Amino acid sequence: MTQQTQTRYRIGGMDCAACAGKIETAVRRIPGVSGASASATAGTLRVDHIDVPLGTIEQALRPLGYTVAPADAAPVAHHDHDHDHDPDHDHDHDHAGHDHGDHNHAPADNHFDLGTGPWWQTAKARLALACGLALLAAYSLGLVAPVLGHWAFLGALLVGLIPIARRALAGAFAGTPFSIETLMTIAAVGAVIIGATEEAATVVLLFLVGELLEGVAASRARASIQGLSALVPKTALLVTGDTTREVPATSLTIGAIVMVRPGDRIPADGQIVTGSSAIDESPVTGESLPVTRQPGDAVFAGTINTSAVLTLRVTAAAADNTIARIVRLVEEAQESKAPTARFIDRFSAWYTPGVLVVGALVAILPPLLLGQAWSEWVYKGLAILLIGCPCALVISTPAAIAAALSAGARRGLLLKGGAVLERLRDITTVALDKTGTLTLGKPLVTDILATTGAEADVLRLAAALETGSSHPLALAILSRAKADGVTIPAATDAAAIPGKGVAGQVAGQSILLLSPAAAAERIALPPDFAARLDGFAAAGKSVSVLLADDQLIGALALRDEPRPDARAGLDALRALGLKTIMLTGDNARTAQAIGADLGLEVRAGLLPADKQAIVRELQSQGQIVAKVGDGINDAPALAAADIGIAMGGGTDVALETADAAILHGRLADIAGMIGLSQAAMANIWQNIAVALGLKAVFLVTTILGITGLWPAILADTGATVLVTLNAMRLLGWRPR
Template identity: 75%
Template sequence: MAEPTKTKYRVGGMDCAACASKIETAVTRIPGVSEAGASFTAGTLTVLHDNVPFTTIQQAIKPLGYALARDGAPAPLDGHDHDHEHDHDHGHEPAGPDEHFALGDGPWWRTPKALLALGAGIAMLAAWLTGLVVPTMSHEAFLLALLVGLIPVSRRAIAGARAGTPFSIETLMTIAAVGAVFIGATEEAAMVVLLFLVGELLEGVAASRARASIKSLADLVPKTAFLVTGETTTEVPAASLALNATIMVRPGDRIPADGIITTGQGAVDQAPVTGESLPASKGPGDTVFAGTINTDAVLTIRVTATASDNTIARIVQLVEEAQESKAPTARFIDRFSRWYTPGVLVAGALVATVPPVLLGQSWDEWIYKGLAILLIGCPCALVISTPAAIAAALSAGARRGLLLKGGAVLESLRTITTVALDKTGTLTEGRPLVTDIHAVARPVAKVLSLAAALETGSSHPLALAILARAKTDKVAIPPAAAARALPGKGLAGTVGGEAVALFSPAAAAEQTTIAPDLQTVIDGFTDAGKTVSIVLVGGEIAGLIAMRDEPRADAKAGIDALKAINIDVIMLTGDNVRTARAIGAELGLEVRAGLLPEDKQATVRALQAEGKIVAKVGDGINDAPALAAADIGIAMGGGTDVALETADAAILHGRVADIAAMIGLSNATMANIGQNIAVSLGLKAVFLVTTIMGITGLWPAILADTGATVLVTLNAMRLLAWRPR
């Protein structure tokens, strides 16, 4: 039996969670479809199917008022399609600007929802003017105004019922409006439908804003690049750049691809991607990201990622995938709403019939109140309360380099009690740096110069550290003759006619005597977790160079931020005990060192057995088992693909402080969701009481529901502006 095909589509006109639910229900009823998942926040539909044609899926959702396009093609905002499109056409014929608008691209006032709301508004104004001029025609005028908006709504209600969603918002609206006409409240029915259409329009605008926040990330990458081929520079589409291609970036231009600088040195403004306030100094060998801005020098760059796999593309893909997965709270509300809406219909029917039948009350009065109950009970605000907040939070996090793979991860982060951190590349820079130069028989600059002369041309991490320090200190590097590696000892050669060697302390001790006071200095460096190299000139000690993989600049502040919110922090590392303890003492955290990958995983499980909720943070292949075992695995963004794939979240820019920021985003999001649920249910409760008491009627009821939906959406959109403290 053939494996099912998984296809992703773009959907136009899907602006709320109820829309997504209707689409899922309709598509899963198609023969050959085994699973369908719609995300209104991402504007996507993912279908698992047995070669079901595109047009079959398209025709299933078109009567509901939604349009469909294959992923990567423009998604129209209305429900029209092209008659000339056939199943064998694997593209999607682009629509003209007056027919379709790519998802999120078209101005909101030209969308079908906006045009329908405008038409209903004009009809309502015309009916009111008619009533003023010809009072006897008022009822008929408002009935026509009602039909302008109600006919499209009722058609969607009927289509939804046929597609498996009988208890939709459109159903409640149709029943309430038709019932209002029968009891003589035609003017109110027309106003209710108009307010409903305006509410739908506002939902669409808000949803487009949420999608635009992610789309703007993709727009950071320029469309063209200057490709260098030999002596020729040609402007080409950025999407066509191949791996290892060489590109030239002028001052002031955005960098079109991830890559490594080969020539040129200058400042690169990384704020669009990393949020850093100051430009970073970049030179040959340094990594640059697509979408960042080259500020002041011509750079040539070797491309290290294609357009579909660069930093920006990976962010967009991770966030869209995250938005497509539902958070636990959202799943609960979805299940609740399936029972809630039929319950509202029953409640409305009871309010309309019980008082007249049992208490002899007026039928018109209580039918009116029952219809108002239907409108009050519309679940839009409640259903949208969680996914809107989750989508906004995921977008806000992504813009600041915090990638979370779904709402469940975002919800769970606030429950973390322990953070277990890898050392190398997570707490530290991941490469050694020269920390100390101790002069003995030669000045500090000379000791560094001689060591750099021997290391020139080497790619060993310690060699790169010495050469980088020589470059930073602007020390002259003389040529070395007959430089050679001595296994188990170090390097030796001739510099300026003198025999020079760069040895380990043990190897140096075989060549000369190390004085006790100098041995004390060496022991101090070693106890601090530093690697010591001794420079010998003519067999005599000229000086010492100490190197260590230093903590990240923000490591201490990041750990302190976690402790400030009562989270325990522990280091799990495969490094030697002495080095790990030295770093741990400097940063003020518990250390467990000398661990193999399975030991890290076992430690995480042991912490969980103690009842702790554990987040594991790492960047290497050896962290993957522990990342998978932890309650939440967090990959540092510069890490391996294995770590990024295994983890639940990623800190793109490697800032330790971003761990606490990620937890802060979780807390802010859950607080926002709580506010949204309180607003949506609170307003319903208030208007339920006032309707039963006869204080409010039909149009205040729908205004309350529309108002609650707009308030909830606007409150969720506040998270787009979230910033870590």
């Protein structure tokens, strides 16, 4: 039995949801295809099929004015030159010169034109210009020789109408008889029949200009996310032994060492080997201020090294770096339709035939039943066909969602589709993991007690014993010593005491760093000192007591501290009226201490299955739950939640296990993500109101005889451009 596969293609010339619908219908009619899903916002097509070659899909889409190429082909601009197929085929639907990050063109030789061009050099722009010049010539000829005016305008009309009618006919044969091209063709031909040739030619020109503007706006939305790809430099300085040479960034392999000079963009995801520098991460994470990165820290491709020479070890190939994953994720998200978009798609499938019926009734019933003039009411019926064009309505939702997904991605907020974006605004409860989500995920030295001498002496001796250890508490002590500029002496005979601590010799003294219980076994701890240690323990801190030759020197308290922005992030969620709760596997005392600091409810000592059960419990109470975690041990709860949000630096697990990911790991970004959802849904409803409102106004004015054909198409074109431009406003969205 032949196995069914899913193949992803890039489509050239698709810039609205109506285009996507025609493509889906045409491809589904191909034998061997069981499903097809096209996304105008991503410029892609997914096909479920059994052994259907690219050429077969190309043959189905070429007559409709679209081109197709494999999804892994390099994104390029669309061709304008001649092809090996029908020389009479017009490419006015191929938005050639737009900045089509998602569009590819595949002529017979499979060579991709790497050149790009401005929108005014596209085939669609040339057609609109030709139609406009023909209309101007017809108007001039009509002034000079009025007897030829009708024929001149008819010629001008045909310049634009023939390509439109050909697409309408191809669409009808491909299973989409009720298309925008069909409505335009019927309206234009009907106008000629009743003697409104001049107006029909004007309507066709306005339609072509509207399509051109629609394509420009759609390509801008695509370019907004594809522009991220341009952040990664084309070349890198590869270090081999004692030599450095320039190589293509795409050739870098995992483990390669590269040098990054001040002012250069980092060419690959990597880990700093040598050097310390401030990194401008704003292109990837939206972080406004440069962040200091040191040896061992991870850095992203496309970020900017601002202050010092760095060497990096590459940790991801070009196809899998953070930028590439973000672009891939957003493209796939744009292919996922939101519930509102799916509803409008279903609605428009009945809407367009309904418009034809209403137009026919308006044209026929008044003359038949009331004896009205046929020419007047046929004219009004044709105008209603133009008013009813569904373009503005159909594009209202996907354009806004595409812009919102792109805006979020450019600020480190990654959402897997319109359904996630739409659902976020309904969240009522946010359940958060502790370690790595509410806290930094690593212990820090929070308190130093010195019974004799200075605190620096306690830190110095403790750091001497811990040098060379990879234990998290040891690393925390060494990090604090480095931050405080403490000189660390050499220790000899350093060794761990299982279950108790570590011992060694420093400058001839026997030094012990022990747990409070182990220290109490060796010496009597002063009551006030013991009380301080109990206070640290009650606050969820780990405590180590320092002894020198069995004399009490001091103690250090360590804890995985809340993120610096944790309180502000939780306050932002509460300001939205959301309930917050901590779900953690950590011990109850530590969790309660952190929870008290941050002011949120705590459930501690949980296994992954327990977290999932609590999420289910909250949902059974009617809560819409967002679960925030690291995407690994929280996987069951992330999957159970209405929305799973992964925190962290763009790891594969974070991007693949949750519905959304916060690249920069800021808690405040959770509220920002919900704010983006609210802004997107408000934008969608604004677009729907504009699209339907203008149609309602012009429907009434047309029936009353106030407006005619060209205002009708201007209203439709204007509504399409308005909703697209309104959606594009979301590209400039910023979290509060």
